[in-house]
Amino acid sequence: MTDDIALPPGPRQQKVQSAEVGVGILKALAELAPSTSLSKLAEHVDMPASKVHRYLQALIASGFAEQDAVTNHYGLGREALYVGLAALGHLDVLKITAPHLAALRDELNETCFLAVWGNKGPTVVYVEPSSGAVTLVTQVGSVLPLLGSSTGLVFDTFLGAHETGGLRDIESAVLTAAQLKDVEQHREDIRTTGVHQIHGLLMAGVNAVSSPLFSMGRKLAGVITVVGSASVFTDARQNDAAQRLRATAQMISARMGGTQ
Numbered sequence: 001m002t003d004d005i006a007l008p009p010g011p012r013q014q015k016v017q018s019a020e021v022g023v024g025i026l027k028a029l030a031e032l033a034p035s036t037s038l039s040k041l042a043e044h045v046d047m048p049a050s051k052v053h054r055y056l057q058a059l060i061a062s063g064f065a066e067q068d069a070v071t072n073h074y075g076l077g078r079e080a081l082y083v084g085l086a087a088l089g090h091l092d093v094l095k096i097t098a099p100h101l102a103a104l105r106d107e108l109n110e111t112c113f114l115a116v117w118g119n120k121g122p123t124v125v126y127v128e129p130s131s132g133a134v135t136l137v138t139q140v141g142s143v144l145p146l147l148g149s150s151t152g153l154v155f156d157t158f159l160g161a162h163e164t165g166g167l168r169d170i171e172s173a174v175l176t177a178a179q180l181k182d183v184e185q186h187r188e189d190i191r192t193t194g195v196h197q198i199h200g201l202l203m204a205g206v207n208a209v210s211s212p213l214f215s216m217g218r219k220l221a222g223v224i225t226v227v228g229s230a231s232v233f234t235d236a237r238q239n240d241a242a243q244r245l246r247a248t249a250q251m252i253s254a255r256m257g258g259t260q
Contacts (some may be wrong), residue, residue, distance in 0.1 A: 121152065124141065125140060154196055157187045224248065
């Protein structure tokens with residue numbers, strides 16, 4: 001009869017464990033986005049800072065993490081963004097919306113983009129930039145204000161308070177009573193028309209039009225937006241864009257089994 005002996009983990013098991021730790025640190029960087037200190041990251045993953053630092057150096061070398069030279073804080077790197085976008089590519093809303101946005105951009109010659117609800121709020125995941133001399137480009141990965149952008153107001157209108165509550169409370173706290181009244185009016189208009197037009201709300205001199213995308217069960221899947229310079233994206237053009245955007249949103253929603 002032989003005694004059972006606990007053997008140390010083999011090379012393969014050690015690699016698996018290292019991968020699990022590395023993935024855990026990547027998830028923590030995402031949860032603490034856009035950046036965090038080493039001490040906060042170590043506390044978040046409940047590991048010694050020295051161990052987290054070793055993994056961070058490997059992640060930085062592979063492009064999955066990066067360190068700000070000024071603050072020394074850590075955040076997700078470019079390779080992590082590529083992986084995230086590849087995963088998003090499997091979502092119906094992105095695959096279905098992309099060709100429609102390209103066609104809309106060609107029709108209007110204005111920048112068009114898709115945003116979905118992320119852990120930080122309305123997040124841009126796909127952009128079709130204008131081919132004009134002046135291009136208004138919204139960066140993929142940008143997080144837009146909930147109450148201070150056309151896109152955000154559409155999310156605020158159709159998402160439940162359990163999803164937007166925390167962010168809405170933060171942004172509402174700095175608004176005046178008159179501004180909060182305007183927000184409620186915007187929400188009523190969006191529910192009635194299914195499209196939202198804004199003049200210079202997020203950025204002076206930039207006009208925007210947004211419309212919701214719904215999947216089965218009328219669940220909000222995303223928001224599509226057209227943005228343009230106020231000098232050329234005038235009332236007449238913006239009204240035309242609003243009609244085309246609304247029609248595009250209806251087609252996309254229908255493809256996903258939703259209704260406007």
